[in-house]
Amino acid sequence: MPENDRRAARRGSMTRRGALGLFLLPFAGSLSAAPRPLRIVSLDAGLTETLLMLGVRPVAIADREVWEKWVVEPPLPPEIADVGTLLEPNLEFLQQLRPDVILAIPYLDGIKPLLERVAPVTTIGIYTEEGRPYQLAVDATRQLARLVGKEEEGEALIAATEAGFLEIRQQLAPLSARPLYIVNFMDPRNVRVYGRQSLFQDVFDRIGIRNAWTGDTNYWGFATLGLDGLATASDARLAYMEPLPEGAGGTLTESPVWNAMPFVRNRSIMRLPAVLMFGALPSAARFAHELAKAMTGDAAHG
Amino acid sequence: MADDTVAQGGRRAGGIWSRRLSAGQPLGAILLCVVLSAAATTATLSNLAAQLPAALWLDALGTPDVADMRLVLVHYAFLPRLAISLLCGAALGLAGTVLQQVLRNPLASPETVGVSAGAHLALALATLAAPSLLAFGREWVALVGAFVAIVAVVALSWHKRLSPLSVVLAGLVVSLYAGAIGAALIVLRHEWLASLFIWGAGSLGQQDWTTTLWLLPRLAAAVVAIGLMVRPLTLLGLEDEGARSLGLPLGVYRVAGLGAAVALIAFVVAAVGVIGFVGLAAATLARIGGARRLGQRLLMAPLVGAVLLWAADQAVQLATGPQGDLLPTGAITALLGAPLLLWLLPRLALASEAPALTAEHLPRSRRPGLVLAALGLSLIVLVGLALLLGPGPHGWSFAFGDQLQPLLSWRWPRVTAALSAGAMLALAGLMMQRLTGNPMASPEVLGISAGAALGMVLALFLVSDPGRPVQTAAATAGAFAALLVTLTLGRRAAYAPERLLLAGVALTALFDALILVLTATGDPRAMLLLNWLTGSTYGVDVGSALLTSAIALCLFLLAPAFIRWLDMLPLGAPAVQGLGIDLRKTRLAVLLMVAALTAASTLIVGPLTFIGLMAPHLARRLGLARALPQALGAVLAGALIMVAADWIGRTAIFPRQIPAGLVATLIGGPVLMWLLRRR
Numbered sequence: 003m004p005e006n007d008r009r010a011a012r013r014g015s016m017t018r019r020g021a022l023g024l025f026l027l028p029f030a031g032s033l034s035a036a037p038r039p040l041r042i043v044s045l046d047a048g049l050t051e052t053l054l055m056l057g058v059r060p061v062a063i064a065d066r067e068v069w070e071k072w073v074v075e076p077p078l079p080p081e082i083a084d085v086g087t088l089l090e091p092n093l094e095f096l097q098q099l100r101p102d103v104i105l106a107i108p109y110l111d112g113i114k115p116l117l118e119r120v121a122p123v124t125t126i127g128i129y130t131e132e133g134r135p136y137q138l139a140v141d142a143t144r145q146l147a148r149l150v151g152k153e154e155e156g157e158a159l160i161a162a163t164e165a166g167f168l169e170i171r172q173q174l175a176p177l178s179a180r181p182l183y184i185v186n187f188m189d190p191r192n193v194r195v196y197g198r199q200s201l202f203q204d205v206f207d208r209i210g211i212r213n214a215w216t217g218d219t220n221y222w223g224f225a226t227l228g229l230d231g232l233a234t235a236s237d238a239r240l241a242y243m244e245p246l247p248e249g250a251g252g253t254l255t256e257s258p259v260w261n262a263m264p265f266v267r268n269r270s271i272m273r274l275p276a277v278l279m280f281g282a283l284p285s286a287a288r289f290a291h292e293l294a295k296a297m298t299g300d301a302a303h304g
Numbered sequence: 305m306a307d308d309t310v311a312q313g314g315r316r317a318g319g320i321w322s323r324r325l326s327a328g329q330p331l332g333a334i335l336l337c338v339v340l341s342a343a344a345t346t347a348t349l350s351n352l353a354a355q356l357p358a359a360l361w362l363d364a365l366g367t368p369d370v371a372d373m374r375l376v377l378v379h380y381a382f383l384p385r386l387a388i389s390l391l392c393g394a395a396l397g398l399a400g401t402v403l404q405q406v407l408r409n410p411l412a413s414p415e416t417v418g419v420s421a422g423a424h425l426a427l428a429l430a431t432l433a434a435p436s437l438l439a440f441g442r443e444w445v446a447l448v449g450a451f452v453a454i455v456a457v458v459a460l461s462w463h464k465r466l467s468p469l470s471v472v473l474a475g476l477v478v479s480l481y482a483g484a485i486g487a488a489l490i491v492l493r494h495e496w497l498a499s500l501f502i503w504g505a506g507s508l509g510q511q512d513w514t515t516t517l518w519l520l521p522r523l524a525a526a527v528v529a530i531g532l533m534v535r536p537l538t539l540l541g542l543e544d545e546g547a548r549s550l551g552l553p554l555g556v557y558r559v560a561g562l563g564a565a566v567a568l569i570a571f572v573v574a575a576v577g578v579i580g581f582v583g584l585a586a587a588t589l590a591r592i593g594g595a596r597r598l599g600q601r602l603l604m605a606p607l608v609g610a611v612l613l614w615a616a617d618q619a620v621q622l623a624t625g626p627q628g629d630l631l632p633t634g635a636i637t638a639l640l641g642a643p644l645l646l647w648l649l650p651r652l653a654l655a656s657e658a659p660a661l662t663a664e665h666l667p668r669s670r671r672p673g674l675v676l677a678a679l680g681l682s683l684i685v686l687v688g689l690a691l692l693l694g695p696g697p698h699g700w701s702f703a704f705g706d707q708l709q710p711l712l713s714w715r716w717p718r719v720t721a722a723l724s725a726g727a728m729l730a731l732a733g734l735m736m737q738r739l740t741g742n743p744m745a746s747p748e749v750l751g752i753s754a755g756a757a758l759g760m761v762l763a764l765f766l767v768s769d770p771g772r773p774v775q776t777a778a779a780t781a782g783a784f785a786a787l788l789v790t791l792t793l794g795r796r797a798a799y800a801p802e803r804l805l806l807a808g809v810a811l812t813a814l815f816d817a818l819i820l821v822l823t824a825t826g827d828p829r830a831m832l833l834l835n836w837l838t839g840s841t842y843g844v845d846v847g848s849a850l851l852t853s854a855i856a857l858c859l860f861l862l863a864p865a866f867i868r869w870l871d872m873l874p875l876g877a878p879a880v881q882g883l884g885i886d887l888r889k890t891r892l893a894v895l896l897m898v899a900a901l902t903a904a905s906t907l908i909v910g911p912l913t914f915i916g917l918m919a920p921h922l923a924r925r926l927g928l929a930r931a932l933p934q935a936l937g938a939v940l941a942g943a944l945i946m947v948a949a950d951w952i953g954r955t956a957i958f959p960r961q962i963p964a965g966l967v968a969t970l971i972g973g974p975v976l977m978w979l980l981r982r983r
Contacts (some may be wrong), residue, residue: 064588077914083697084959085959086959086960087960089835090840090842090960090961091959092958092959092960092961093714094694094696094711094714094715095696095697095708095958095959098697098713099697099709112843113842113843115845116843117844119713137636172321190668191507191509192509228509229511230377234949243354250587256512257377257380257511257512258370258380258512259377259380259511259512260510260511262370262373262376262380263373264373267370268786282716284376297486
């Protein structure tokens, strides 16, 4: 079943029920002058941000708090309801919302039979064993755009994202010689470093930045390792992303290992605001934008 | 009678080893230290050589040139880590020995008496809720947690005069409870994006010398305190009478010795987290190795502990590359230590303890029927509430009419499953308690729950995209595998209850360690696992609800066959055999029934509830003394608690949910402790 979903996602088509919803869409349009907008519940933040960029507001999402801490942009309209956690969205609540479609990801296949009792479920995979999240995010954007009848906006979003990359690529060209680590701090000693199969790697490839981390990653696109594992590349820079875990900020500056790291000694570290690492096109664009801002600001400072 | 047993237990605790070794020098322990040190030295040199050419080793000792990262890493990461492993291993070995001496308990250790878990939980709570407390001093937070834990354990086992088994079981309850609260913190914070167990999974990784320098004076103070008490501590190993006749204020030295040991453990936990089983292993190996007198043990156990942790840590670094931080050494030692405990069990000569249930003088209800009717009525009312009353997008409401049908379709499978699971666990707990004559027995303690959970873990991490049927099958297989291990270990002792329970302790510890290792990798699947472990009834659908209740019904139909045995077993082994009952077969039959009940219910509510422990006590406190009414009462009470827990879990923080198993644990833990405290 998940294999089917993945194949479906790869083709850019959708599951049977999702497709059924689409077939009904033109009818709904032809029957009434102003078609009732689809009531969508989106359980994944990457899909939600894509919908918002297409100008569509889902009725409800999972984990509002996570959004405020990890996604930040685009801001979440206050009227969007919170159905609980990603892994256990409240089914009674969901049912009372009477959604037309529920958007899910392969990670949630375990609860798909339950969700299907509420409404048709469309599973869209961006993070899969294939490990090319950017391309799958483009596919997901098209699929979502078709679902809500906003194909033009979808293509515009894709084009705008690509154009943004191109612009940033030119802007960063003078700075692209040195490789860059992109990390999240887990605690003062350990980091999650993003590499192959991550959204950030795909963005790097498009804006012409070399990733300093060339080692193995899991299929979510990161590896967890001790800080000192980053010491190998001597000319590398490092960008660390918010949010910082409790206590990491304070102790970092005191650690002699941290202070001896090549990128700390030659002051090549940057702090980036939070960007959803498991996001879609809007996260990719936000990442490129924030990175460019930090790198050029850095360069200006000397 | 009770005095006799305790005294006997004490004498055996002093010299428990059936194998007689030469009473002179602890040759075995010295040999062990030499062999392990040789291995550890080889590993250390190899690890060091991988990081830095031998020619530069001397340079790394002084303040290194910051331009050479290799020197910096050796000086500020490799060397302090080496020092920390030696220090912590020695501290834990010493603490284990002092605990064993003070409690006259060959199984006492930082983990088995709940002290490590208490300190760890206190630190986790402080990190999340009040980080400013940590700035004030990590050691104080850890000390408070450790002392609360040891006070709870002592209080829980006081009425059994701190007998070895009751202390270890109370320690397990405290550890389980602390673990449940820890899990609640993670589930409620629902930070699936962030790493899970960042605090103290027992990683020894260092980035400078501050932790070492912090630890050194604190450990030294505790060591000096213990050094001043060697003579009185030696006398504590004697009978109370004997020591008292020498004019020693026993109580004072017991408390002081306990305090020093607990402080040592708290400091280690504050520095590096929980290092599983090193304390127990060091103290025990020193003893096996021929250290008989307390003076020898106080010397050898820290040595063995230091060498053990040093070797383990270097082995971890060999396996994961330099500064392999992400396989926490503390969890690895627990993985190695749990089998050690299993190996030790058949070699321990523990006195069998007096049955507790018969010794207690609790009120007996003259109208058990009335009590049962009241329980039944409450259950019916509660089920009605759980099905009909709940919050929605527009606030709380009673569901009726059109709304009822869709809501019921979500609610009834969960209520049914919770009810069946609670009832089954209660029956399993009652059977365990009657079988062992120990009020602290339950399937959670038997290790069957842990086995079921272990099966589930393997399914999640080894099979790609395991569906619910696969998970269910794996959990069942795990439960029966755990039962098999427990039974194999118990066979030699004719299924003597004490051995089974201790085997359960070891299995649970093994399971905890594995969970730690898996979750420390930060794999998103760990969150799926945690959700299930904490006993969420979220995923229960019609099929599994019907299946669970069908299994429960079948097992309850079998139950009457056991009632006669359950009435007799608490009378103690000699009495039962005197009545012409085959003790081995009876025990085996009861155990199989317990395993089936536990496996079926663990799948629904997870391995962490206290229902099996709590429900029989509730029934007993309500005056239900004979097996049949107590069984009925326990089953009703178990169902009542579980349905209430599920309802609270679904409604308390709507639209989020708290897993039912967790709610049951959070409510049940304190209730249980209070019940056990009261005599």
